[in-house]
Amino acid sequence: MDGVGKTTxxxxxxxxxxxxxxxxxxxxSHEAFCVLNAGDRPAIVEVMVYYADRDxxxxxxxxxxxxxxxxxxxxxxVDREVLPLSADYAAVIRSNVPVVVQHTRLDxxxxxxxLFSTIAYPAG
Amino acid sequence: MDGVGKTTxxxxxxxxxxxxxxxxxxxxSHEAFCVLNAGDRPAIVEVMVYYADRDxxxxxxxxxxxxxxxxxxxxxxVDREVLPLSADYAAVIRSNVPVVVQHTRLDxxxxxxxLFSTIAYPAG
Amino acid sequence: MDGVGKTTxxxxxxxxxxxxxxxxxxxxSHEAFCVLNAGDRPAIVEVMVYYADRDxxxxxxxxxxxxxxxxxxxxxxVDREVLPLSADYAAVIRSNVPVVVQHTRLDxxxxxxxLFSTIAYPAG
Amino acid sequence: MDGVGKTTxxxxxxxxxxxxxxxxxxxxSHEAFCVLNAGDRPAIVEVMVYYADRDxxxxxxxxxxxxxxxxxxxxxxVDREVLPLSADYAAVIRSNVPVVVQHTRLDxxxxxxxLFSTIAYPAG
Numbered sequence: 001m002d003g004v005g006k007t008t009x010x011x012x013x014x015x016x017x018x019x020x021x022x023x024x025x026x027x028x029s030h031e032a033f034c035v036l037n038a039g040d041r042p043a044i045v046e047v048m049v050y051y052a053d054r055d056x057x058x059x060x061x062x063x064x065x066x067x068x069x070x071x072x073x074x075x076x077x078v079d080r081e082v083l084p085l086s087a088d089y090a091a092v093i094r095s096n097v098p099v100v101v102q103h104t105r106l107d108x109x110x111x112x113x114x115l116f117s118t119i120a121y122p123a124g
Numbered sequence: 125m126d127g128v129g130k131t132t133x134x135x136x137x138x139x140x141x142x143x144x145x146x147x148x149x150x151x152x153s154h155e156a157f158c159v160l161n162a163g164d165r166p167a168i169v170e171v172m173v174y175y176a177d178r179d180x181x182x183x184x185x186x187x188x189x190x191x192x193x194x195x196x197x198x199x200x201x202v203d204r205e206v207l208p209l210s211a212d213y214a215a216v217i218r219s220n221v222p223v224v225v226q227h228t229r230l231d232x233x234x235x236x237x238x239l240f241s242t243i244a245y246p247a248g
Numbered sequence: 249m250d251g252v253g254k255t256t257x258x259x260x261x262x263x264x265x266x267x268x269x270x271x272x273x274x275x276x277s278h279e280a281f282c283v284l285n286a287g288d289r290p291a292i293v294e295v296m297v298y299y300a301d302r303d304x305x306x307x308x309x310x311x312x313x314x315x316x317x318x319x320x321x322x323x324x325x326v327d328r329e330v331l332p333l334s335a336d337y338a339a340v341i342r343s344n345v346p347v348v349v350q351h352t353r354l355d356x357x358x359x360x361x362x363l364f365s366t367i368a369y370p371a372g
Numbered sequence: 373m374d375g376v377g378k379t380t381x382x383x384x385x386x387x388x389x390x391x392x393x394x395x396x397x398x399x400x401s402h403e404a405f406c407v408l409n410a411g412d413r414p415a416i417v418e419v420m421v422y423y424a425d426r427d428x429x430x431x432x433x434x435x436x437x438x439x440x441x442x443x444x445x446x447x448x449x450v451d452r453e454v455l456p457l458s459a460d461y462a463a464v465i466r467s468n469v470p471v472v473v474q475h476t477r478l479d480x481x482x483x484x485x486x487l488f489s490t491i492a493y494p495a496g
Contacts, residue, residue, distance in 0.1 A: 004134055004216060004247035010376055012474035013406035013443065013489050034137035036174055036214035050408055050441040069174040069214035071137065090408035090441035090472070092376060100214070100245050102136035105489070116489040117137050117229070117240040118366065121472050123376035128258055128340060128371035158261035160298055160338035193298040193338035195261065224338070224369050226260035241261050241353070241364040242490065252382055252464060252495035282385035284422055284462035317422040317462035319385065348462075348493050350384035365385050365477070365488040 002098050003038030003066075009101035009120040014049070014074065014089035031105045033093060033120065034071045037064040043095045047077065050090040064099065071104075093120065126222050127162030127190075133225035133244040138173070138198065138213035155229045157217060157244065158195045161188040167219045171201065174214045188223065195228075217244065250346050251286030251314075257349035257368040262297070262322065262337035279353045281341060281368065282319045285312040291343045295325065298338045312347065319352075341368065374470050375410030375439075378494040381473035386421070386446065386461035403477045405465060405492065406443045409436040415467045419449065422462045436471065443476075465492065 014031060037043040043066075046059035060077040064070045074091075093101055104117040138155060161167040167190075170183035184201040188194045198215075217225055228241040262279060285291040291314075294307035308325040312318045322339075341349055352365040386403060409415040415438075418431035432449040436442045446463075465473050476489040 004132060005245070008376060010408060010410075010472040012408040012441065012472045012491070013404070013476050014441070015443075032137070034212070034214065036134060036136040036216070038134075038172075038174060038214075038216055048410075050410060050439060052441055052443070056439050067174060067180050069136065069138070069176055069212060071139075071176070071212040088406070088441060088443040090406065090410075092408070092410055100134040100136045100247065102242070102245075103489075104137050104240075105487070115229070115240050116364070116476075116487050117227075118242045118474070118490045119136070119245045121377070121474075121491045121494070122245070123472065128256060129369070156261070158336070158338065160258060160260040160340070162258075162296075162298060162338075162340055191298060191304050193260065193262070193300055193336060195263075195300070195336040224258040224260045224371065226366070226369075228261045228364075239353070239364050240488070241351075242366045243260070243369045246369070252380060253493070280385070282460070282462065284382060284384040284464070286382075286420075286422060286462075286464055315422060315428050317384065317386070317424055317460060319387075319424070319460040348382040348384045348495065350490070350493075352385050352488075363477070363488050365475075366490045367384070367493045370493070 001040050003036070005036070005098040005100040006122040006124060007095050007098055008123040009093040010123050011091045011093070011103045011120050014091055015105070030073045030075050032071050032073045033091065034069065034102045034104060035064045036069045036100045037066060037097065039097050040066040041097050042066055043097045043099050045093060045095045045099070048092045050092070052088050125164050127160070129160070129162070129222040129224040130246040130248060131219050131222055132247040133217040134247050135215045135217070135227045135244050138215055139229070154197045154199050156195050156197045157215065158193065158226045158228060159188045160193050160224045161190060161221065163221050164190040165221050166190055167221050167223050169217060169219045169223070172216045174216070176212050249288050251284070253284070253286070253346040253348040254370040254372060255343050255346055256371040257341045258371050259339045259341070259351045259368050262339055263353070278321045278323050280319050280321045281339065282317065282350045282352060283312045284317050284348045285314060285345065287345050288314040289345050290314055291345050291347050293341060293343045293347070296340045298340070300336050373412050375408070377408070377410070377470040377472040378496060379467050379470055380495040381465040381492040382495050383463045383465070383475045383492050386463055387459070387477070402445045402447050404443050404445045405463065406441065406474045406476060407436045408441050408472045409438060409469065411469050412438040413469050414438055415469050415471050417465060417467045417471070420464045422464070424460050
């Protein structure tokens with residue numbers, strides 16, 4: 001049975017802080033997209049990354065098993081190329097089955113963390 | 125009369141920080157889902173929690189009376205099992221009547237708080 | 249001409265921190281709903297406030313002139329009663345013309361601010 | 373081919389903090405709208421800015437090339453007039469092709485940053 005959500009999600013404000021403060025790995029500056037696949041079938045998730053001044057890269061591929069949740073750090077999408085630090089980017093996240101995506105950044109460049117999270121934009 | 129909102133809401137980035145700094149209970153690290161039931165009838169709310177590497181748990185059940193607002197800390201959903209700290213999770217929140225759900229985290233692992241809030245994803 | 253948006257908006261996680269740190273009034277802990285009325289006619293905005301354990305209060309009434317933006321601190325909705333500090337609440341915000349509502353909290357109980365903002369839920 | 377998203381987006385809580393702490397330009401207090409144009413054609417983006425007590429200004433015009441992401445600081449929209457600091461504002465962002473817009477503020481008035489981000493409101 002399919003789970004809840006949509007198959008295309010968008011993040012428009014991507015940014016990887018270039019340095020961190022505090023205990024690793026919890027406090028390492030990072031940016032993640034969190035995927036819930038509440039259905040039974042595995043979700044094949046493909047991520048295209050867009051930049052300010054060069055062609056997009058990807059698709060980066062991630063699998064989220066059925067009835068599982070996966071928090072993916074953009075820092076870890078290294079199967080093709082390392083994402084540049086301190087550079088703006090955006091991402092389109094597509095899945096073969098309905099999922100829900102949330103976008104979170106932990107910025108620990110200063111001693112105390114900046115933190116935000118927002119449901120990504122469900123594009124279709 | 126029914127209130128405003130939807131009956132299925134999703135949170136994809138759940139995480140319970142494992143420690144806290146500052147005055148309890150206000151400053152205890154926590155993650156909450158906040159439910160508004162603006163209608164007349166009680167809302168029977170059922171929460172399924174999804175994890176990265178094990179089967180989902182729940183449903184955890186919470187009642188929100190008519191014309192009432194309830195902020196539920198995930199930490200307090202202990203009628204079945206204690207939620208693991210420092211573990212990623214996600215949640216699907218279903219109600220028998222329309223409600224609105226907002227997702228908030230207070231992270232006080234460092235001296236100054238990280239704080240975010242986002243309207244959950246209205247799935248249906 | 250009417251502006252963009254919807255006429256019913258919901259905030260589910262209301263909370264007024266009970267104390268503040270830093271320079272007033274910018275750094276006073278507060279929670280606001282921000283209304284954009286991009287249309288020509290004045291928006292008559294009515295706010296109902298819901299609580300955990302007592303009947304809702306309101307409607308509190310605010311006018312936002314045409315082609316104007318207004319950031320309203322819940323702290324200032326005192327024409328009927330002072331909102332309780334350190335208490336959970338939620339709000340339904342209705343307008344006679346389409347508007348857009350965003351929900352922001354500045355929490356300065358500790359030396360450095362916690363800050364969040366999210367588009368409110370457009371209920372109709 | 374057109375990309376994903378909508379052509380009208382709204383931000384209701386605009387505010388430019390009047391001072392900053394920390395290393396420039398990363399830590400300069402700022403507020404940005406981030407635009408993803410995942411389609412092939414350039415996006416001509418026009419921004420109208422609304423205030424509490426004077427007529428709106430704009431449109432400010434920004435181009436986002438096809439398959440590009442652009443993070444625009446409101447501070448930099450100076451082709452017409454400098455946006456006032458410490459003043460509330462709101463913005464309607466229109467594009468000739470579908471885009472996705474996210475709204476982010478970094479507030480570094482205190483030593484540690486306040487940070488938020490939310491998907492803007494897709495109005496049409």
